Amino acid sequence: MPLSMAVATNWSELPKDLLDQIWERLDNEIDLIRFRSICSHWRSSSIPNRHSIVIVKFPLPKNILPDLNIKTSFCHLSKRKTFLIKPPPQQTLARPWLMRITQISRGKNKLIHPLFSYDSPSTNFHLPQLIDFNKLSVLHLVTDFILDDEFCSKFDLDLPKKVISVEKQSLVLGVSQNSVLFRSRNQRWRKILNFSTTDGDICVFKERFYAVDRFGTTFMVRPDSTVELVAELDDFGGNRKLFVESEGELLLVDMHMHESSRLRIEVFKLCEKEKKWIKLKNLARKVLFLGHGCSFSASTLDLGVSKGNCVIFIDDAFLSFMDLHGGKCVFHLDQGRLSPMSHYPEYFDLFWPPPDWIFKS
Structure with a gap:
């Protein structure tokens, strides 16, 4: 295509079928927001239902029992992304x-406070101004899945403690109190491992x-x-x-948590x-x-902090251990020391409040 023709192209007049194809290939909430903000024509071409992040409806684990008289209760799974x-x-x-x-x-996007777990009463918040994501550099750190409160109560004892999903295969893996459970779409929950993942973890790594x-x-x-010993x-x-995925590698964080002694953490890499x-x-x-149902890593260069080699507890997932200062702490691996995150502004300020430059961009 000649340069003069490319420059003269009016992107707001792209045919609807082409816009639909572009929209179908977007899987990032920020890109979806950017798409809809191009112009009214692009916004009207986008169909929120096609990108509803409530990706699967599944029965509660109690339905693993083959009792047809049990009333089936269902929940929906929603995708949550950290940027x-x-x-x-x-x-x-x-x-x-x-x-x-x-x-x-x-189908509406919702901000979740980064310092609270998804079921905390302080989770939801509103920003004082609109954010223009078209002008911002955004790095996607992790995707995790949470239970949609509109379809299931967080107080339901049958809810799995953690749920993950491989969307391309329509598979869901969940952890109950004593079992690892597996479900493929339109199937029932099934026990797959005969050991407890209490105090363990599940994750998706390389779509497995x-x-x-x-x-x-x-x-x-x-x-x-079927399972394979890794x-x-x-x-x-x-x-x-x-588990924590870091730069294409799978890490295992091993925490020695005893009430009578100091916290000790070791980190391993899967070979x-x-x-x-x-x-x-x-x-x-x-x-x-490390947080409730979600762990991730980032480099000091991206975070703009001076020191790495540490573990940050970002919400109330670990309150049961030695009163971890509201769950918001920093563990220094080189010193073996746990400190309140508030003692380190360069870490604490990553979460709250939003910096002023975001609204001025």
């Missing part, structure tokens, strides 16, 4: 901001399900419900295990070839974030 909004390169002293977005069943118990025994769960720790380690967890001496310039 880092980075300042323009010329604003060297400006700080970035961590934010979370989910979409309620009516992984599960770990409190002793570090790690399995990969296949779509047909790795084991040389010793049992601590009493709480959590798939040798089928073992390799202990890391330090995280260098990485920062790990």
Whole structure:
């Protein structure tokens, strides 16, 4: 196409079928918002229902029992994404901001406070001004899944503690109190592993399900419900295990949490070839974030902080251990020390309040 023709193209007049194809391929909430903000024609061509982030309707785990007399209760799963909004390169002293977005069943985007778990009464909040995402540099950090409160009560004892999903395969993996459960769309929950993931974790890594118990025994769960042993720790380690994906690698955070002693944390990296967890001496310039049903990592360069090699507890998921200052703490791996996040403004300010430059961009 000649340059003169490309310059003269009026993007607001693209045919609707082409816009529909573009819209169908967007899977990022920020890109969806940007698409709709181009012009009224693009906005009217977008169909919210096609991108409803309530991705699957599933029965509560009590329906694993083959009793036809049990009344079936259902929940919906909503996708939640965590983003880092980075300042323009010329604003060297400006700080970035961590934010979370989910979409309620009516198709509207909703901001979630990054310092509270999704079921906290302080979760929802409103910004004083509109944010123009077309002018911002946005880094996607992690996607996790939460239960839609409009369809199920968080007080329902049958709810799984954590749910993850591989959307392309329409698969859902959930953790109840004593079992790992698997479900494919239009099927019932089924037990797939005969061990407890209490104090363990589940995750999606490279579009595959992984599960770990409190002793570090790690399995990969296949779509047909069969499992494969992936790795084991040389010793049992601590009493709480959590997965974190970091720069294409799967990490295991091993927490020694005993009321009578100090918190101790070790971090391991999965070696798939040798089928073992390799202990890391330090995280260098990485920062790990641990929260309720969601963990992720980021570099000090992206975060604009001076020091990495630490673990940040971002919500109230760990309140049961030694009164962790409202759950918002920093654990320094090189010192083996836990501190309130409020003692470190460069970390605390990543979450709240939103920096002024975002509204002026």
